[in-house]
């Protein structure tokens with residue numbers, strides 16, 4: 001995998017289908033300054049977002065999510081079109097536009113998530129019940145793919161640590177494992193090929209799962225998560241290579257042992273369990289020192305832990321970072 005990076009192949013789609021990033025920023029500014037003028041109070045941390053889809057249920061909650069993590073100085077938001085048309089989601093095909101083209105093959109309603117293993121509240125939960133206890137927030141994170149491209153995405157969701165606490169892992173739970181949808185009888189288009197061993201699997205050490213940065217996303221750009229980005233529920237771990245951020249989760253398992261993970265099972269020499277973004281450790285087939293921010297002409301330097309070192313480096317003190325692959 002990950003060796004055919006193609007450039008500038010985003011199809012044009014209509015303004016009514018996507019919110020472009022300038023328009024999105026303008027709306028946020030308009031709402032913020034309008035409210036400030038009207039109410040005369042400081043609302044710097046309150047950035048409601050207009051939901052353009054149905055005004056009900058999840059989209060309503062998503063639409064009123066507050067921004068808790070702003071854009072950082074050297075970043076610009078990628079456009080909604082870029083974020084939703086240039087994807088890796090092998091279940092929907094290996095080409096960058098395949099997930100967008102095949103998005104309808106993923107049926108997300110009804111959806112349930114099986115909670116298993118070392119916890120006090122295992123069971124099969126409807127997605128609505130998984131989401132109900134949690135306040136939704138917007139967080140702008142960089143996403144750095146192991147293929148050496150990156151994006152800046154305004155995710156909507158809730159901290160993974162809240163989900164973990166809700167199901168009460170036992171003291172034996174040292175790891176958390178995730179799985180993506182896979183129905184052998186009716187596979188998704190990309191699952192007809194054994195590009196990896198299905199289902200897609202990922203995992204984190206429990207302290208990584210409890211790190212405040214780890215996020216369960218249910219939307220982006222103020223809207224319900226598009227299928228191609230991992231609807232209805234995906235993980236976002238911004239200091240790790242993008243393949244750790246597993247999409248369309250149907251199973252979460254608390255366990256004592258380190259879980260097998262898909263790309264590591266496919267090629268252990270190239271894809272490690274930790275896979276923390278590290279510009280100093282080359283992938284066996286390419287350097288990780290620089291990255292192409294989708295939409296930009298020139299490459300940028302890749303940052304240690306994707307720029308989140310202050311918040312995560314202490315979890316790996318004493319570990320040989322050279323072994324992160």
Ligand code: MTE
Nearest residue numbers: 087088089090145180200242243245246247
């Ligand atoms: N999750 C599943 N189930 N299947 C996948 O193929 N690809 C991963 C990750 N999660 C993948 C997945 C990779 S390689 C990346 S870089 C990110 O999703 C891409 O997320 P995006 O398409 O929303 O940018």
